[in-house]
Structures are given as structure tokens and as C-alpha cells.
Amino acid sequence: MDLFRLVDLFGVSVFAVSGALKAREKRLDPVGFVTLGVVTATGGGVLRDAILGRVPPFVFQDSWILGVAIAVSLAAFFVRLPAKGLEYFDAVGLGFYTATGALLAADKGLPSVPALLVGVTAACGGGVLREVLVNDLPFVFRGTLYATASIAGATALLVARKFGAPDALALGLGFAVTTCIRILAIRKQLSLPTPVD
Amino acid sequence: MDLFRLVDLFGVSVFAVSGALKAREKRLDPVGFVTLGVVTATGGGVLRDAILGRVPPFVFQDSWILGVAIAVSLAAFFVRLPAKGLEYFDAVGLGFYTATGALLAADKGLPSVPALLVGVTAACGGGVLREVLVNDLPFVFRGTLYATASIAGATALLVARKFGAPDALALGLGFAVTTCIRILAIRKQLSLPTPVD
Amino acid sequence: MDLFRLVDLFGVSVFAVSGALKAREKRLDPVGFVTLGVVTATGGGVLRDAILGRVPPFVFQDSWILGVAIAVSLAAFFVRLPAKGLEYFDAVGLGFYTATGALLAADKGLPSVPALLVGVTAACGGGVLREVLVNDLPFVFRGTLYATASIAGATALLVARKFGAPDALALGLGFAVTTCIRILAIRKQLSLPTPVD
Numbered sequence: 001m002d003l004f005r006l007v008d009l010f011g012v013s014v015f016a017v018s019g020a021l022k023a024r025e026k027r028l029d030p031v032g033f034v035t036l037g038v039v040t041a042t043g044g045g046v047l048r049d050a051i052l053g054r055v056p057p058f059v060f061q062d063s064w065i066l067g068v069a070i071a072v073s074l075a076a077f078f079v080r081l082p083a084k085g086l087e088y089f090d091a092v093g094l095g096f097y098t099a100t101g102a103l104l105a106a107d108k109g110l111p112s113v114p115a116l117l118v119g120v121t122a123a124c125g126g127g128v129l130r131e132v133l134v135n136d137l138p139f140v141f142r143g144t145l146y147a148t149a150s151i152a153g154a155t156a157l158l159v160a161r162k163f164g165a166p167d168a169l170a171l172g173l174g175f176a177v178t179t180c181i182r183i184l185a186i187r188k189q190l191s192l193p194t195p196v197d
Numbered sequence: 198m199d200l201f202r203l204v205d206l207f208g209v210s211v212f213a214v215s216g217a218l219k220a221r222e223k224r225l226d227p228v229g230f231v232t233l234g235v236v237t238a239t240g241g242g243v244l245r246d247a248i249l250g251r252v253p254p255f256v257f258q259d260s261w262i263l264g265v266a267i268a269v270s271l272a273a274f275f276v277r278l279p280a281k282g283l284e285y286f287d288a289v290g291l292g293f294y295t296a297t298g299a300l301l302a303a304d305k306g307l308p309s310v311p312a313l314l315v316g317v318t319a320a321c322g323g324g325v326l327r328e329v330l331v332n333d334l335p336f337v338f339r340g341t342l343y344a345t346a347s348i349a350g351a352t353a354l355l356v357a358r359k360f361g362a363p364d365a366l367a368l369g370l371g372f373a374v375t376t377c378i379r380i381l382a383i384r385k386q387l388s389l390p391t392p393v394d
Numbered sequence: 395m396d397l398f399r400l401v402d403l404f405g406v407s408v409f410a411v412s413g414a415l416k417a418r419e420k421r422l423d424p425v426g427f428v429t430l431g432v433v434t435a436t437g438g439g440v441l442r443d444a445i446l447g448r449v450p451p452f453v454f455q456d457s458w459i460l461g462v463a464i465a466v467s468l469a470a471f472f473v474r475l476p477a478k479g480l481e482y483f484d485a486v487g488l489g490f491y492t493a494t495g496a497l498l499a500a501d502k503g504l505p506s507v508p509a510l511l512v513g514v515t516a517a518c519g520g521g522v523l524r525e526v527l528v529n530d531l532p533f534v535f536r537g538t539l540y541a542t543a544s545i546a547g548a549t550a551l552l553v554a555r556k557f558g559a560p561d562a563l564a565l566g567l568g569f570a571v572t573t574c575i576r577i578l579a580i581r582k583q584l585s586l587p588t589p590v591d
Contacts, residue, residue: 141426
């Protein structure tokens with residue numbers, strides 16, 4: 001099992017926990033925990049694959065990804081997981097899915113702005129679906145530079161690629177920019193302004 | 198018109214009524230009735246087909262399915278349908294879409310856990326979309342073994358298939374397990390626990 | 395740049411503004427403005443393309459469409475756009491997406507009722523997603539003949555096509571019927587009834 005796959009399973013686990021925490025907040029039953037966990041963990045990637053015509057989407061080709069998402073969500077029903085530190089782990093998942101999503105889209109030949117959107121959708125889509133399912137206002141609309149970090153990272157990746165950077169470098173840059181901005185925003189509580197008046 | 202198709206149209210009608218009842222609860226106009234009726238009746242199957250790459254999804258290839266869903270939803274606007282007994286009919290639809298969804302996915306070569314998820318999505322997806330559209334918390338997150346019955350039925354079907362059962366037998370088993378558990382849960386008011394604390 | 399494309403970009407801009415106005419109502423940050431603007435402007439077309447198997451969906455093949463939607467949404471964050479008159483422009487977009495969506499579906503060989511649904515989804519889907527994302531009850535369920543105008547226009551187009559009308563005529567008819575009914579409904583405040591009792 002290579003590093004790439006390990007990071008993928010790590011990201012899925014972290015996102016699944018964030019879905020399960022929302023389920024706890026709403027006092028759902030175990031099916032609700034698993035639904036929110038799986039949707040949060042895999043929703044962004046499913047949207048990405050649907051956009052790019054990768055059918056069936058990745059989670060439906062691999063019992064491991066789904067199995068891990070289900071197991072983690074169920075565990076979070078029985079054990080109260082510590083939420084502390086979760087958002088730092090989440091920042092790693094955000095960077096990973098931003099970079100891989102944008103690179104996949106660019107490799108498929110999509111123009112830059114659409115490829116950017118695919119990366120951001122892959123990274124933020126699961127979280128948006130989580131909130132939509134339980135009728136909360138999506139976190140990304142008011143979060144501390146969550147989607148913004150993803151936008152910046154995808155932009156960095158696509159610019160680097162434009163200038164001929166090899167895939168591994170572009171990927172690393174997209175990941176690093178996203179994750180660093182997001183962690184900085186958490187620590188300094190940075191956020192975007194809301195409209196005046 | 199064979200038995201299979203009759204059950205399909207029956208399931209579509211029942212699910213359409215449950216969408217229309219939600220529209221009545223929210224006091225929507227006839228367009229709202231039809232939208233909720235059609236989404237509830239066909240949403241799960243559309244998600245299933247999108248996952249499996251069956252394009253266009255079944256409802257878009259067949260004026261009958263859509264026509265029945267629209268007609269039933271409209272009728273439910275003009276006539277106050279009796280809700281009593283509806284959940285028993287709904288249990289039949291739940292079993293039918295669980296079994297056909299899981300079998301279709303397994304036939305496409307999907308691994309077991311993903312095939313299970315496809316069956317559950319086909320059966321429960323329409324109901325989730327219905328609630329999401331009108332901002333209610335999805336019923337499956339707190340219902341009386343609704344998604345749980347679907348999970349059990351899809352599991353039974355996939356295990357039977359693994360042991361070499363012919364399709365008709367596996368299908369019947371998946372249907373029976375889902376529908377029986379759900380009916381039992383309605384009669385005995387069984388439900389899953391919510392998290393302690 | 396031909397007339398068709400100009401109308402398309404015009405429709406995208408108008409729908410993006412209606413998304414941004416919703417973002418202002420909810421006091422979102424610029425990322426929220428762009429998300430709602432882009433989803434409203436392109437969501438219907440993405441659903442249409444997903445149904446018809448056009449992958450990747452149009453907005454992902456064209457930096458212009460997305461770029462305009464993003465730019466308009468951002469502009470609406472910084473400048474308070476006048477809402478007055480917007481619904482008239484919106485009626486033009488509604489007609490355009492209804493007609494092009496229904497024609498595309500019919501050209502793909504879909505039967506009439508499904509083709510009708512594709513046209514209505516293309517025209518109204520973005521607005522429904524906008525409301526779902528911020529947990530409002532979708533406007534089309536209670537609006538002044540919004541989806542209804544789209545249904546009427548798509549029906550007119552499909553009937554004309556059935557009777558052998560050339561594409562340009564059918565398209566013009568679908569557009570005109572949708573837009574005229576919608577404008578009439580705005581001016582006369584027409585709406586459908588809600589269920590008695």
C-alpha cells in the first residue's frame with residue numbers, strides 16, 4: 001500500500017469523523033452516523049468523478065474506502081471521539097483532495113477555471129452535502145478560509161502546471177498551499193468579510 | 198406487462214404519494230406536489246443509474262414511469278388520500294428497490310460493500326431528497342428501521358449471491374428480508390438508539 | 395460570438411445575480427456569493443447534461459461561462475446591485491434554458507414526458523439548488539408560475555416538434571411561451587392555488 005493510498009484513507013477517515021460529529025450534534029441514530037460519515041468522506045470525490053465521467057465513482061469500485069468510512073462513522077457512534085485537533089487533520093484532507101481533484105481535471109483536458117472548480121468541489125463538496133442533509137448553512141460559506149484555502153491551492157497547482165512543473169511538484173504545491181493557508185486561518189481565526197449593510 | 202413492471206409502477210405510485218403527502222404538509226402548490234412526488238418516486242433510481250453509468254436514467258427513457266408519478270402526485274393534490282396503510286405499501290417499494298438496486302450493482306461487477314450501498318441508495322435516496330428539498334431532517338436518520346431494513350435486505354441478497362443462489366432467489370430474499378423487517382418495525386415501533394449523552 | 399452564445403452568457407449572468415442576491419440576504423462571505431452565484435447560474439445545465447450523459451457538463455468545458463458567473467457574483471458582493479427589473483431578465487433566462495434543454499433532450503431521442511422534464515430541470519434546477527443550499531423552501535414550489543411557465547413552454551416546443559416544425563421555430567415558440575407566461579404572472583401576480591384545508 002503506497003503513500004498516496006495511505007493519505008487517501010487518512011483523509012477519508014478524518015472526513016468521516018467530521019460527518020459523525022455532525023450526526024452526534026443532531027442526535028441521529030447509527031444509520032444517520034454512517035450516512036453523514038460516508039457522505040462527508042466520499043461526497044466530494046463522487047461529485048468530482050461524476051463531473052469527469054469516471055463511472056462508477058471511485059468509492060463504488062473499492063470496498064476499502066467505503067469500509068473504512070463506515071467503520072469510522074460507526075466507531076464514532078459508540079465512542080465519543082475527541083474533536084480537538086480534528087480541524088488540523090481535516091486541513092490535510094482538504095489539501096489532498098484539492099490537489100488530486102484539480103490535477104485529475106487538468107489531466108482530462110479541462111480548461112483552467114473548470115479544473116479549479118473540480119478541485120474545490122472534490123475538497124469541499126462532502127462538507128457541503130453534510131450540512132445540506134441536516135439543514136445547516138454550509139460551513140464553507142462562512143468558515144475560516146476553508147474553500148478559500150482550497151481555491152488558492154488549486155490555483156497554485158494549475159499555475160505551476162502551466163509553467164511546466166512536473167505533476168509531483170504541482171501536486172505537492174497545491175497540497176501545501178491549501179493546507180498551510182487553512183491551518184494559518186484556524187490559528188489566527190482569519191475569515192473573509194461579509195457584505196457591508 | 199409482466200409482474201416485474203407492475204411492481205415497479207406500484208412502487209413508483211406509493212413513493213409518489215409519500216412525496217405528495219409531504220407537499221400537503223408544507224402547503225405547496227400543484228407544481229410542488231408534482232416535484233416532490235416525482236423526486237421521491239424516482240430520485241433513488243436516478244441516483245442508482247447515475248452511479249452505475251446508466252444514462253439517461255431509467256425515468257428519462259420511459260414516459261410511463263414519469264407519467265404515473267406525475268398523475269398520482271396531481272391526484273393527491275385534488276383528493277386527500279388516506280395516509281393510513283401507506284407505510285405498509287411503502288415497505289413493499291422499499292424491498293423492491295433495495296433488491297433490484299443491489300442486484301444491478303452486483304451484476305455490473307461492483308464489490309459487495311459498494312453494491313450494498315447502491316441498493317440502499319436506490320431504495321432510500323428518493324425519501325432523502327424529498328426531505329432535503331423541503332428542509333426537514335431526513336426521515337431515514339431517525340426512522341423505524343427504514344434504511345436498516347434496506348441494509349439487511351441488500352446484505353441477504355449479496356450473501357445469497359456469493360453462495361451461488363440464482364438471481365431470482367437472491368432477489369426474492371433481498372425483497373422479503375427488507376420488507377418483513379420494515380413491517381415488523383412499523384408494528385412494534387422498533388427503532389435504533391441515539392447516542393448516549 | 396453568435397446570438398445564441400450571447401443569450402447564454404446573458405442568462406448565466408442574470409441567474410448568477412439572483413444567486414448573489416440570496417447570498418446577500420443570508421450575509422455570506424465572498425466564497426458564499428460565488429458558490430450561490432455559480433450554482434444558480436449553472437446548476438440546471440449541469441443536471442441537464444448529467445441526465446443526458448454529456449460529460450463533462452458544459453460549464454466544465456468552457457472557462458467563459460464559469461468566468462462570467464464568478465465575476466458577476468463577486469461584483470454583486472462589492473456593489474449592491476438593483477434587484478428591480480431582475481425578475482424580468484430572469485424570465486428571459488428561464489425561457490432560454492427551458493427551450494434549449496427540451497430540444498437537446500428530444501434530439502437525444504428521449505420520449506416527450508422525459509424531454510419535458512429535462513427542459514424544466516435545466517431551467518429551474520439552479521434555483522432549486524440555490525434554495526436547498528441555504529435551507530429555504532424552493533421558490534418554484536410557491537412562485538408566481540415559475541416552473542409552470544417552463545412546463546408550458548417545453549410542452550409548446552415538443553408539440554410543435556411533433557407536428558414537424560423546424561428546430562428554430564420550435565425553439566422560438568418554447569422560449570416565447572415560457573417567457574411571456576412568466577412575465578404575465580409577474581405583472582398580474584398570478585400563482586397556483588395551494589391545497590384546500
